[in-house]
Amino acid sequence: MNFKMVAKTLFGMEELLANELRQLGASSIEIGIRNVSFEGDTGFMYKANLCCRTAIKILKPITGFNIFTEDDLYKKIYDIPWENYMDVKGTLAVNATVFSDVFTHSQYIALKTKDAIVDRFRDRVGERPNVDLDHPTLRINIHIDRNICTVSLDSSGESLHKRGYKTESVLAPINEVLAAGIIMLSGWSGQCDLLDPMCGGGTIMTEAAMIACNIPPNLNREEFGFETWPDFDVDLYEKIEEAALKKVRDFPHKIYGYDTDSIAVKKSRENIKNANLQDFIEVKQQDFFKSEKEKDSPMFIIFNPPYDERISVNDVEVFYSSIGNTLKRSYPGTQAWMITSNMEALKYVGLRPSKKIKLFNGKLESKLVRYEMYEGSRKASKQ
Numbered sequence: 475m476n477f478k479m480v481a482k483t484l485f486g487m488e489e490l491l492a493n494e495l496r497q498l499g500a501s502s503i504e505i506g507i508r509n510v511s512f513e514g515d516t517g518f519m520y521k522a523n524l525c526c527r528t529a530i531k532i533l534k535p536i537t538g539f540n541i542f543t544e545d546d547l548y549k550k551i552y553d554i555p556w557e558n559y560m561d562v563k564g565t566l567a568v569n570a571t572v573f574s575d576v577f578t579h580s581q582y583i584a585l586k587t588k589d590a591i592v593d594r595f596r597d598r599v600g601e602r603p604n605v606d607l608d609h610p611t612l613r614i615n616i617h618i619d620r621n622i623c624t625v626s627l628d629s630s631g632e633s634l635h636k637r638g639y640k641t642e643s644v645l646a647p648i649n650e651v652l653a654a655g656i657i658m659l660s661g662w663s664g665q666c667d668l669l670d671p672m673c674g675g676g677t678i679m680t681e682a683a684m685i686a687c688n689i690p691p692n693l694n695r696e697e698f699g700f701e702t703w704p705d706f707d708v709d710l711y712e713k714i715e716e717a718a719l720k721k722v723r724d725f726p727h728k729i730y731g732y733d734t735d736s737i738a739v740k741k742s743r744e745n746i747k748n749a750n751l752q753d754f755i756e757v758k759q760q761d762f763f764k765s766e767k768e769k770d771s772p773m774f775i776i777f778n779p780p781y782d783e784r785i786s787v788n789d790v791e792v793f794y795s796s797i798g799n800t801l802k803r804s805y806p807g808t809q810a811w812m813i814t815s816n817m818e819a820l821k822y823v824g825l826r827p828s829k830k831i832k833l834f835n836g837k838l839e840s841k842l843v844r845y846e847m848y849e850g851s852r853k854a855s856k857q
């Protein structure tokens with residue numbers, strides 16, 4: 475039986491997510507702001523969690539109603555048959571998002587919801603479930619838009635950007651969902667080599683290798699929210715996982731990563747190993763500004779340089795102009811994509827972007843820009 479679901483995503487990734495869901499077989503797809511709603515069955519819910527690269531969460535709405543006071547909320551939540559969704563011995567966590575003039579404190583809404591649920595259990599069975607914010611058996615999501623309250627179960631559990639391969643964290647890592655989305659926006663899907671010249675912990679390279687090989691991004695994840703639901707069908711999940719693994723393909727090109735920092739190089743290698751992708755990715759300690767393109771074939775560059783926010787650079791103008799000079803001088807026949815929140819610094823790159831896309835890196839409004847370096851200058855100098 476099909477039911478409605480809502481997949482949450484980052485700003486600017488909505489179309490990509492809708493496409494992913496369409497390709498996986500979702501129906502009734504509707505694009506919202508930072509979310510896409512769709513329909514599918516339980517197996518599809520498992521598949522969407524396993525396979526969507528640009529989803530942060532997949533919510534399963536169970537009911538909706540109008541509320542005018544906090545008491546209304548308490549009563550309506552109390553009336554939901556929570557015993558169908560969890561055992562009293564289980565644990566719960568409530569998350570609330572609120573867009574309303576009447577209800578303004580999301581924390582308070584979450585607390586009120588939790589109270590109504592535990593009171594219902596206590597009144598019925600004399601015991602109450604405990605709260606566990608980190609690893610609950612049931613995550614509940616409350617969404618209030620003016621007077622409309624939607625109650626959903628969070629089928630993902632922890633955010634889907636937590637793929638499970640990153641055990642080594644570097645300073646200012648890019649979110650996995652953002653990295654995957656940037657690669658998909660660039661149009662790179664494995665058709666040629668790819669370089670991340672400032673690779674840090676290796677997120678862009680790891681996401682890229684999974685895209686190139688069509689590996690489900692959440693294959694290495696410890697757990698999804700739905701696995702602790704009473705109706706979890708482990709056989710169905712395994713079938714879905716097996717079917718997705720049959721679609722894994724070979725990738726005949728290579729992904730390269732540079733970083734000046736030896737610790738970043740070590741950490742990225744560790745993360746890549748965790749994802750079992752070492753055959754496709756090569757990382758070395760290398761200053762991008764002293765590098766040049768190693769092969770004549772076409773190549774993509776995708777990177778996330780320091781913005782001079784979380785990672786500072788000595789002279790941001792010199793740094794960004796070195797990016798432009800290196801690309802121009804040493805990387806002919808390359809399509810380069812770079813994300814930064816430093817709009818002032820971007821001017822010093824000195825190349826005209828052929829595309830600009832607004833995105834957010836965490837809270838930082840950023841631009842993803844494309845520079846196209848044509849073959850020619852090096853060819854000319856070789857003759």
Ligand SMILES: C[S@@+](CC[C@H](N)C(=O)[O-])C[C@H]1O[C@@H](n2cnc3c(N)ncnc32)[C@H](O)[C@@H]1O
Nearest residue numbers: 647648672673674675677733734735761762778
């Ligand atoms: C924002 S971090 C990249 C984070 C990475 N995308 C991730 O997810 O972990 C920028 C990286 O650029 C590296 N870096 C700075 N200057 C560099 C240069 N000239 N050549 C190569 N890497 C450089 C820094 O050491 C840092 O690891």
